[in-house]
Amino acid sequence: MPEDPLFTRWRRLFPVVDPATVKRCFDGLRRAYTEPHRHYHTLDHIQACLRHLDEVPGELEDPRAVELALWYHDIVYQIGNADSEADSARRAVVELRQLGETPDMTAKVRALILHTRHPSQPDCHDAALLVDIDLAILGAAPALYDQYEAWIRQEYKDIPWPQYCAGRRRVLQGFLSDVFIYQTDKFRNERESTARANIERALACLTEPEGSNRGK
Incomplete structure (x- = not known):
């Protein structure tokens, strides 16, 4: 084998x-x-x-x-x-x-x-x-990033949705508040813009009721 x-x-x-x-x-x-x-x-x-x-x-x-x-x-x-x-x-x-x-x-x-x-x-x-x-996943293709957000929610499934949203928003806003998400030129060139778009989309989804059509 x-x-x-x-x-x-x-x-x-x-x-x-x-x-x-x-x-x-x-x-x-x-x-x-x-x-x-x-x-x-x-x-x-x-x-x-x-x-x-x-x-x-x-x-x-x-x-x-x-x-x-x-x-x-x-x-x-x-x-x-x-x-x-x-x-x-x-x-x-x-x-x-x-x-x-x-x-x-x-x-x-x-x-x-x-x-x-x-x-x-x-x-x-x-x-x-x-x-x-x-943090490479943040700048992944949108479908994979959306799956990542779903996986993170599964890991925190015992946290009530409103509480989860508040915590997740803090994490994601923290990434956006930095001048750059990525530290190196390689990742900035390849993934920075996609990561910011992914995170903005995820933040919008965190305002919706749980179970709605997220990642659309």
Whole structure:
């Protein structure tokens, strides 16, 4: 039976580490990203992030650190947790130590993960690209963006619609209030205008009753 391509990619990050440890950590990642309350923050999101990473191979100072941060940046995702990013960073540090990573690498990955809090002020180009990759969905084609909004609502399905609308509006307006949504020229050129149009459309939908024909 062919090996899971996602596991193959993960395994190649740790060529000299005990295979059982590599597999155990991957299985933990898989369990986390397939938790039943997740609809967007899943392995599909991680795979999409990795595809975007592969499009910028020469633009990163430490591509391995960025890749490890992408793998772990949403490993903890609980509705109502005010700082899932910090919890994700802590788990990343623990597991990367088990995988033999140096203190310098674990510190880099921790700092990168913390930049995925939004809003964020990246302090280096690697962090800026990481944040843009995480937010790439905002500038996706309208149909995919609308599906993303539906997935986010599913993750927050236990929140009453008026309360959800108020919170979601704050998040989306926060993106629009910045001079740029994206931090790097690549993402600004490719996705900025589409992201702003998507968000404006989503905000208009958040004024409608739940269950109306959104995304039209």
